[in-house]
Amino acid sequence: MAELTIIGIGNRLRGDDALGPVLIDKLREVDWPEVELVDIGSDAIGLLEHLEDRHKVWIVDVCQMGRTPGSIVKFDPEDADMVLDQDPLSLHGLGLAETIRMARSLQMVPEEFKIIGVEPDSIQFNTQLSQAVQQAMETIVKEISLELQHAAGKPQILL
């Protein structure tokens, strides 16, 4: 199994919500041998299929954190109070917060489990990231690349 799994979540047709999937596309442009890249789209429950037998999982998603658009926060789900969705009428009710709660109850959470959250600017129907989130995405790609090079102990192409 790969050293690190990076999972992007989001709907590519909803403005900044596309951050996760677009970031995965960007990372796929370079061959990272020890990294598993996963785009699970907007169905958060798909996360459960990518947690078991992994040591290190990072999730990339836009999050409503009350900060300025484009703010990046890397956090452990344990340290944050994630609001559970109150809509029980559809599968829509199982969002990321609910899925993580389920993963915890099923003891599926890997040793290192982080969310890289970015505050969105707009999530209207649109196939473009806002400028703030586009910049945040580039910053995250750079940081992930540096970290991966460091972990591999050898130089790689810098994105």
Next chain:
Amino acid sequence: MSRDLNINVHHLTRVEGHGNIVVNMKEGVLETAHLSIVEPPRFFEAMMKGRSFHEAAIITSRICGICSLGHQLTSLVATEDALGLEISEQTVLLRKLLIHGATLQSNVLHAYFLAAPDFLNAGSVFPLIATHKDVVLRALRMKRLANDIGDIVSGRAVHPITPVPGGFTRIPEKAELLEIKRRLLEEALPDGVETIETMKSLAGAIPQFERETEYISLKHPEEYALYQGDIFSSDSGSVPVHNYLDVTNEFIVEHSTSKHTKYNRSSYFVGALARWNNNSSQMVDEAQAAAEAMGLKPNCHNPYMNTIAQVAEAVHCILDSVRIIDILIEKGLKNEKPNQTPTRYGRGVGSNEVPRGILFHDYTYDNKGNIVKANCIIPTGQNLANIDDDMKKLVPEIMNKSKEEITLDLEMLVRAYDPCISCSVHMLEVDFIE
């Protein structure tokens, strides 16, 4: 008994796309009973205009994280119809296998994670993880296999990449299909049998409510229709897919930004129960026997039984997938290239049964192969008028119950239809513990 009753289940809406139940009764007279919901694909036409026929299915598959495969395949059928692209028998079989995987996955998730907690009065799936961990793991195991069918046949389970207009860009290997077959028989089938037992044990908790309505689904001359067929109404029989607008008759209602639909009556039902009522004799025998064991009979008029019809379909999809794999292997997998040479340009309509019911995509292409007009009618939109009619009959029948019980019965009713509105954004909301 006369009473006043006011129910307004207003779900926290950080963004649009959630449903609200509104019921208002004064002195025993029901004044209002409806579900209001936002229909996200209203942006559909704007998103599709100007796109080439290569792009259409990719975009539509991204409308919804849960229904991506259904949108993609229906989009492909509409494009092939518009451009006169013939497809091979192998392509049809692989698409049917994909639809079976998607139906299995969606039906199992709905039955276990949304309906079962209702039947067990658990509030949500979370308490069940502690008390019924094996059942939750079984559901996830079935979901994973269904997902793997998607991965192997379509390249990627969430946003399929290999199905394109005219065929597939990659054909699965024989060994991959044999492995799926082995897991269907050795894992999914025993899990399916256990699922029937679980649902049998919950049957007593399914509300007894009957309302005959019009049931609309596809119908196929040779098989239980999921991939293509004619439109079929339980009231008036078959209609060609090209005439779908005669069936859907969309209209605007004040209480919902989503359009409603009606055909022979004030509303109609789409989804597993409609498919069951129209086509149950075409299910594999084992699935028909499973339905009977769970108390589901032909011509069932209890909408809460939609969940049971979904479980019977899950069994059908497991066994029929094995049959399809056998045919593919017997005929020998051919490394065909997709047929992408248009023979005409114009209008095309595609329709498939996706987990929540009959789906329509309708495109008109110009002679450069770009979309000039597009329409999409989703199953959840078609069920809204029927849900309202159910509520109007149900509320007076249960008005002696407490407000909380009535609210739960109404929520369960809406959930029984398995509405999907995931095309709206689902954003994580976080507060940091300082």
